Amino acid sequence: MEPRTPNRRTFLSLALGVPVGAALAACGTSGPSPAGGGAASAGGGSANATYWYLSTQPQEGIRTASVERFNKANPTAGITPTTFQNDAYKTKIKTALGAGQAPTIIWGWGGGGLRTYVQSNQVDDLTPWLNENPAVKDRLFPSSFGAATIDGKIYALPCEAVQPVVLFYNKKCFEQIGAEPPTSWGDIMALVPKFNEAGIAPFSLGGQSRWTNMMWLEFLFDRVGGPEVFDAVFNAEKDAWSNPAAIDALTKVQDLVKADGFIKGFSSITADSNADQALLYTGKAAMMVHGVWTYGSMALDGGDFVSGGHLGYMNFPPVEGGKGDPSNTVGNPGQYLSIYSKATPEQKEIAKKFFATAVLSDEEVKMWTDTGSVPIVNGADKLLASSKDAEWLQFVYGIASNAKTFAQSWDQALSPTAAEVLLDNISQLFQLSITPEQYAANMNAVIGK
Amino acid sequence: MTAPATPATRGGHGSLAWLAIPALGIFIAFGVVPLVGVLVLSFTSWNGIGDITFSGLTSWTAVLSDPGLPHALWVTFLVMALSWLVQTPASILLGVFLAGKQRYRAVLSVVYFIPLLLSSAAIAIAYKALLDPNFGLGAGLGIDLLVQDWLGVPELAFGVVIFVVSWQFIPFHSLIYQAGVRQIPRSMYEAAEIDGAGRVRRFFSITLPQLKYTIITSSTLMVAGSLTFFDLIFVLTAGGPGDTTRVLALDMWKRGFQANLMGPASAIAVILVLVGLALALFLRRLGGRDASHSQQEGA
Numbered sequence: 175m176e177p178r179t180p181n182r183r184t185f186l187s188l189a190l191g192v193p194v195g196a197a198l199a200a201c202g203t204s205g206p207s208p209a210g211g212g213a214a215s216a217g218g219g220s221a222n223a224t225y226w227y228l229s230t231q232p233q234e235g236i237r238t239a240s241v242e243r244f245n246k247a248n249p250t251a252g253i254t255p256t257t258f259q260n261d262a263y264k265t266k267i268k269t270a271l272g273a274g275q276a277p278t279i280i281w282g283w284g285g286g287g288l289r290t291y292v293q294s295n296q297v298d299d300l301t302p303w304l305n306e307n308p309a310v311k312d313r314l315f316p317s318s319f320g321a322a323t324i325d326g327k328i329y330a331l332p333c334e335a336v337q338p339v340v341l342f343y344n345k346k347c348f349e350q351i352g353a354e355p356p357t358s359w360g361d362i363m364a365l366v367p368k369f370n371e372a373g374i375a376p377f378s379l380g381g382q383s384r385w386t387n388m389m390w391l392e393f394l395f396d397r398v399g400g401p402e403v404f405d406a407v408f409n410a411e412k413d414a415w416s417n418p419a420a421i422d423a424l425t426k427v428q429d430l431v432k433a434d435g436f437i438k439g440f441s442s443i444t445a446d447s448n449a450d451q452a453l454l455y456t457g458k459a460a461m462m463v464h465g466v467w468t469y470g471s472m473a474l475d476g477g478d479f480v481s482g483g484h485l486g487y488m489n490f491p492p493v494e495g496g497k498g499d500p501s502n503t504v505g506n507p508g509q510y511l512s513i514y515s516k517a518t519p520e521q522k523e524i525a526k527k528f529f530a531t532a533v534l535s536d537e538e539v540k541m542w543t544d545t546g547s548v549p550i551v552n553g554a555d556k557l558l559a560s561s562k563d564a565e566w567l568q569f570v571y572g573i574a575s576n577a578k579t580f581a582q583s584w585d586q587a588l589s590p591t592a593a594e595v596l597l598d599n600i601s602q603l604f605q606l607s608i609t610p611e612q613y614a615a616n617m618n619a620v621i622g623k
Numbered sequence: 624m625t626a627p628a629t630p631a632t633r634g635g636h637g638s639l640a641w642l643a644i645p646a647l648g649i650f651i652a653f654g655v656v657p658l659v660g661v662l663v664l665s666f667t668s669w670n671g672i673g674d675i676t677f678s679g680l681t682s683w684t685a686v687l688s689d690p691g692l693p694h695a696l697w698v699t700f701l702v703m704a705l706s707w708l709v710q711t712p713a714s715i716l717l718g719v720f721l722a723g724k725q726r727y728r729a730v731l732s733v734v735y736f737i738p739l740l741l742s743s744a745a746i747a748i749a750y751k752a753l754l755d756p757n758f759g760l761g762a763g764l765g766i767d768l769l770v771q772d773w774l775g776v777p778e779l780a781f782g783v784v785i786f787v788v789s790w791q792f793i794p795f796h797s798l799i800y801q802a803g804v805r806q807i808p809r810s811m812y813e814a815a816e817i818d819g820a821g822r823v824r825r826f827f828s829i830t831l832p833q834l835k836y837t838i839i840t841s842s843t844l845m846v847a848g849s850l851t852f853f854d855l856i857f858v859l860t861a862g863g864p865g866d867t868t869r870v871l872a873l874d875m876w877k878r879g880f881q882a883n884l885m886g887p888a889s890a891i892a893v894i895l896v897l898v899g900l901a902l903a904l905f906l907r908r909l910g911g912r913d914a915s916h917s918q919q920e921g922a
Contacts, residue, residue: 265880271672290883294673382774382863439756441864442774447751449758458757590670594882598866605865 222254223517223524224277226267229257232470233334236541244532251524253279271296271514278517278525284321284330284510285586286593292324297512301328303526310530315550315574318508321582330510331529335547336574338505339389339465342472343486344479347374347460355486356461359397359426359493366435369460375437377430378459380445384597385585387604389463390430392504392584393490394423400497401579408587410622415614419497424603424610426493431604441605448475455479463490465505466570469563470546487566489573503577506586508550543567548574595620658896664889671885682886692891694866695874696898702784702870703849709789710796710845711838717793718800719830732801739794747858750787774860777867784856784868791855792848796841803837804830843906850899871895 227237234257245252256277258266263281270276271291280297282288291297304311310331311319318332343355351372356362362376369376380386395403399419406414414420430436437459443449451468453459455476462468473480492500511533513525532538534551542549546563548570555575558567574580585593599616602608608616668678686692721732738746753760754773761769774780807830815825853872856862862869862877869877871891879888 268671268880268883290670290672294670296672382861437757439772439775442751442772442780442860443755443757444861449755453757590881590883594877601863602865605863607865 222252223279223521223528225253225255225279225281225525225528226263226277227255227257227281228260228263230260232545236334236538236545239541240532240535240538241528243535243537244528247531248524248527251520253524253528274516276514276516278514278521279528280512280514282330282510282512283506283583283586284332284508285582286589287586288322288330288510288512289324290589291512292329296515297329298515298522299327299329300331300513304328304331307530313552314534315508315552317574317577317580318550320580321507321586322510330512331533332508332550333511333533334509334549335542336506336508336550336570337465337467337547338503338570338573338577338580339392339463339490340503340570340573341461341463341488341490342454342468343461343488344454344457344459345484345486347457348486350374355488356491358491359496361491362435363430363433365460366430366433370434374457375453375459376435376461377437378450378453378462379436379440380443380447380450381436381440381601381604382442383445384601385583386445386450386464387600388584388597389465389504390427391423391600392581393463394426394493395420396498396502396504396579396581397490397493397500398423398426398496398498400499401502401581404581404584407617407621412621413614413618414621415617421610421614424613428603428606428610431606436604441601451475455485467547469566473546473563487569499578501576502579502581503573504581505583507574507580507582589623591623592620661889661892661896664885665887665893667886667889669885670883671879672883678886682884682890686887686890686894689887691866691869691874692894695869695871695891698867698869699850699871701781702788702852702868703846705785706788706792706849707842707845709785710793711842713789713793714796714841715800715831715834715838717797719804719826721797721801722804735797736794738791739798741791743791743854744858746787746791747855750783751859754783775864777864780860780864780867784859787855787859788849788852792845796845799841799844800834800837803834807833839906839909843903846902846906847899850895850902871898 225241228234238255238257241253241255267276267280267282271280271294276296280291282291288297314332315336318336319328322328322330322332341356347369348355351368351374353365353368354361356365366376392404399417399422403414403417403419403423406417437443437453443453445464448468448471450462450464451472452475454462455472469480469485472485476485479485489500489503492498511529513522517525534549539549539551539554539557543554543557543561546561546566548554548558548567555568555571558564558571561567581587585597588596596617599608599613603610603613664675665682666677666679667675668681669675717735721728721735741749751774752758756762756770756772756775759769759773761767761771771779773783811829811833812825815829820828851872852870853876856868856870856873857876860868862873872895875888875891875895878884878891
C-alpha cells in the first residue's frame, strides 16, 4: 500500500510515466526534475546533501517547503531535492542503490523494503544518533518506530503523517435503503443483498491495484485471529498461513466476493485513477475500505460529498467470535527517512541537521493538518481542533493513538520478493481462481524469503 | 527488402564494408553487451541493490520449475498467434486498398494511420477509460451491450488486449503492404486482365504471391514485437485479471523490479531472446534459402 493522495492529474502523469519508468529501469539514467526551483541551488557547490521523494501533491509541496526552509536557514550547506512519480521512484531508488548513486536522504516506507537496504549495508544505523538526541525521538509517535527498526536497531527516522485504513461509507446510500452502518461482520453480510437489490454496489474496490484487496485480508486476519496470525508469517514460522484463523478469514473474503459484495468489474479498477473513490462519492457504491489519504482527494473531487457531511467513516467492525481487538488498525504508521551509507561525512551531517531541525517542524506540522493528515508528532491532537477538518482529524488521531496494535501494511512489512507473491495470490483469491487452501499453500512456500 | 542487389553495389562490396561499422558499434554496445550481461546475471542471485553473488543454476531451476513460466509462455504465444491472425488479413486488405488510386484514398489513409501516432500508454489509458463498466462508454451512452466487465473477465480481457494491439499496429503493417503492393509491376495485372482474370483472381494469383516476402517481413516484425509486448498490457490490465494476460515480458519485469529477483528475471530475458531468435530464423526459412533475393524475375 502506498501513502498517497492521487488525483486525476497525477494519475495521468503516472500512467504516462510508465514507459519512462521502464526506460529508467533499463538504463539507469534519467532526467529527474529538481523541485523547488531556485531553492535547489541555495547551498551551492558540492557540499549539498541530496534528497529524493515523491512528487504527489499535496505532500510534495509540504516536503519541498521543508527543504526550502532548511536551505534558507543553512545557506552554505543545503539540500538539493529531486522528485519522482511513485512507481518510477520505486524502481529508480533500487537502481541507484545498486549503482552506488543513491541520494543522501532516502525516502521510503520502512519495513521489508528497508530491511533489504539494511542487509546490503546501504543505510546507516541511526540508533546512536537518536540516543544522543533523545528530543528528536521522543516527540514522535512510539508506534511509528516499529517499521524503522530492524533487528533492534533504528535505521530510519519516521516522518510525515500516520495513515491507518478505515471503512468509509456514503450516508446517502444508507438513507436510501433505510439501514444503519455495520457494527459487525454479520451486519456487512446482511447489508450486501439489501444494497444489491437497490442497485447499489455494497463495496467499492480498485482490485487491479491488488494492495487494495490486501487491506481486506489485513483486517479480516486481525479481527478473526488477532495480530498474532500475521506476526507468525512475519516471523517466518513454518506453515503460518495455514492457521485455521487465516483459512477462516480467506474464506470470509471469498464469501463476500461470491455474494457480489464488491462492485461489478472491481478487478479491472485501479486505485491510481481514483475510480474506486468516485464510485463511493457518486453513490454507485455504499462503502469502501481504504487508507485515510483518500479523504483529501474525495474532498477535492467529490463536490459537496465531504463538505456536505455525506461521508461517513468508522474503524473496521469486529467479526463475531473473533479474537482481534476491535481497536486494532492497519496501514502506514508513518513514512521514513534513511541516510545513505556511502554519502560523504559532510552530507551525512547535513542530513542529520535536517532531521533534527526541519523534519516535522512546527510549520511542517501545520501544513500536514491543513491538508487533512495527522502528523506523527505527540500532542498533534491539540493542533487538530482548530482545523476545518477537525472531526475527521480527531477520528484519525483516535484510531492511531488508541490502536492496541497498528500493523504495517503487509506488502511493506514483507520483503519485496514475498510481497510480490502475496499480491499475486491475493488477486487470484479475489478472482476465485484459487481456494483459501491453495492460497495458504502458495504463500507457505515463500515464508521467510 | 525485395529489391535486387544492383551490380554496382556488388562490385564495391569489399571497399564499403566500413560503412557498417557505426551500426555494428551501436549494435554491440546496446545489443550484444547487455545480452552478455543478462546471461551472466542469470547465473547469479542479486536483489538489484546488494552484492551480486554467483549461484550457479539456482535461478534457472527456480524459473524452469515455476508453473508461472509455461503459463506466461502460453499467454505470450496466444497473444502472438491471435494478433497475427487478426492483423495480417486486415493489414493486407487495407494495404492493397491504400495502394490503389481510388478517390478519397489519401484522406482515408491519413485516418487509418492515426493509431500509429499515439503512444501505447495513451492508447491503453484511453481504452481503459472507454471500457470502464461504471464510468465508460457503455454506461455513458446507456448501451447495455457495452456495459461488460471488459478487463475483469479473463476471456473478455484477453480479447480486449488482442483487439487493442491489433488496432494499434494494423496501420503500421498496412503501410508495409502498401509499399509492397506498389512494387508489383503493372504489367502483370495488365497481362492478367487481358487473359480475363477478375479482381479476386488477380488478388490471389498475383498480389498475394508477389507479397510473399512482405508477408514474411511483416510477420517477423509482428511475432518479434508481440514477444516483447509490455507497455500496453502493463497499463491496460497489469497482467490481470489474476494472471490471464501476464505475458513473458511482464513476468520478467515483475520478477526483476517488483520482487527484486534479478537472477530469475535475467533467466526469463534469456529465454525471451532464444525464443525470439528461433522464431525469426524459422520465419526466414519459410522464405526459402535466399530471402534477400527478389522473386520478381521468376514470377
